[in-house]
Amino acid sequence: MPGPTRGFLGRRRERDTRLPPGQYDAGREWPVLTAEPTPRISPETWSITVDGRVETPTTWSWDEAHRLPRSEYRGAIHCVTTWSKFDTWFAGVSVDTLLEAARPTPDAHFVMATSKTGYTTNLPLEDVTGGKAWVVWEYDGGPLPVEHGGPVRLLVPHLYFWKSAKWVSRLTLMQRDQPGFWEQNGYHDRGDPWREQRYQGD
Amino acid sequence: MTELPAGPRAPSGGWRTATVAGVRHPLEGAVELRLDVHDRVDHLPGQHYVVRLTAPDGYTAQRSYSVASAPGDPLVELFVERLEDGEVSTFLADVVEPGDELEVRGPIGGWFVWEGECPALLVGGGTGVVPFVAMLRTARALGRTDLLRVAAATRTLAGLPYADELVDAGALVVSSREAHGIRPAGRLTAADLVPLWEPEQTAYVCGSESFAEAASQLLVGMGVPAPDIRVERFGPSG
Numbered sequence: 001m002p003g004p005t006r007g008f009l010g011r012r013r014e015r016d017t018r019l020p021p022g023q024y025d026a027g028r029e030w031p032v033l034t035a036e037p038t039p040r041i042s043p044e045t046w047s048i049t050v051d052g053r054v055e056t057p058t059t060w061s062w063d064e065a066h067r068l069p070r071s072e073y074r075g076a077i078h079c080v081t082t083w084s085k086f087d088t089w090f091a092g093v094s095v096d097t098l099l100e101a102a103r104p105t106p107d108a109h110f111v112m113a114t115s116k117t118g119y120t121t122n123l124p125l126e127d128v129t130g131g132k133a134w135v136v137w138e139y140d141g142g143p144l145p146v147e148h149g150g151p152v153r154l155l156v157p158h159l160y161f162w163k164s165a166k167w168v169s170r171l172t173l174m175q176r177d178q179p180g181f182w183e184q185n186g187y188h189d190r191g192d193p194w195r196e197q198r199y200q201g202d
Numbered sequence: 203m204t205e206l207p208a209g210p211r212a213p214s215g216g217w218r219t220a221t222v223a224g225v226r227h228p229l230e231g232a233v234e235l236r237l238d239v240h241d242r243v244d245h246l247p248g249q250h251y252v253v254r255l256t257a258p259d260g261y262t263a264q265r266s267y268s269v270a271s272a273p274g275d276p277l278v279e280l281f282v283e284r285l286e287d288g289e290v291s292t293f294l295a296d297v298v299e300p301g302d303e304l305e306v307r308g309p310i311g312g313w314f315v316w317e318g319e320c321p322a323l324l325v326g327g328g329t330g331v332v333p334f335v336a337m338l339r340t341a342r343a344l345g346r347t348d349l350l351r352v353a354a355a356t357r358t359l360a361g362l363p364y365a366d367e368l369v370d371a372g373a374l375v376v377s378s379r380e381a382h383g384i385r386p387a388g389r390l391t392a393a394d395l396v397p398l399w400e401p402e403q404t405a406y407v408c409g410s411e412s413f414a415e416a417a418s419q420l421l422v423g424m425g426v427p428a429p430d431i432r433v434e435r436f437g438p439s440g
Binding site: 003004005006007008009010011015021022024031032033034035036037038039081082114117118119120147181182184185186199200201 | 205206212214216254255256257258261262263264265266289293297298302303304305307310311312313314411415418419421422428429431432433434435
């Protein structure tokens, strides 16, 4: 590690232990960072499909997805651009519930999440199972705003937020890992904020 | 549905030490830093660098800034808007002097880059013009300024980063608070962009969240295919 930067003290601070290294608390702000124009997707035309290495490829419409058991997440989210946001509240369905229906085959080890915009991001299967990932349509008790991925986004809050694909419409189970959009564009393959896995090579 | 394509195979560099070679304050509330990056990996225009500051107790803060210089420039030029409550930008604007050493990482980003070969429409708001300055400088070095069309939105010309350079390059400047030639004061509209648009262009939009959203929706409304629009949104990271 290099030495201190001349003249830099940083903010006088009580370091919040919920804050991963290199992150700051965005407070009430929720910055919007997307690489493509915001799409306008009506709930009637949205659906979520789980396919690839599964026994029963399955698609749920908006209404069908809402009839699945409701699941919530309350806690922090962390963006690779260094903001974190505490005490968020999302609701939708657990990815576990979708996978129980589609039934991954034994050789499924990775997932590619795809958005309506064509955005993709890859995840190890173990990062979206065991109560760690959701497909969500509610934020703070209201509909998920379109700029934050509404009507429906993926939520994988223990990884940097580019893994939580906005406008998600497909989860494809894969035998082998493949890089998604940002993963092909210089960002880390896994993106664990506690290990500061921001860019390739971290 | 088409998959969002990966950008070109853009270069990427790890952590480096940079010596500050020049500090200028061309506008109020902004600083231009010229950095001699040791053992540098040359960037493509549109890429950014991370600057990381370390306090004596080990506390660090890092932020990303677009590069304004062309790859052929021996120095890396960053243009930083000073955010009043920003932890990093206030330090860079108020404290940094020539001769200081900064820890930087770059180049980063493989999507919002221009390789100097394809026609492009560049739409920037405020400091969102910075990556486009790098593209214009690169185009000049390549003798391919014919490939680029630029629209820059600002409140006033005096508050626009690199205003003279943009005007000299033929950029359309749209000011919300003052008229330019026959164009009255007002926000960017589709009528401003239609004359600049050609079907084979890739569109690049850069600026604040609200500007990037508005400008990219203008392009979508003009019929520009969404996959041909690349957006870089500035978060409020100070």
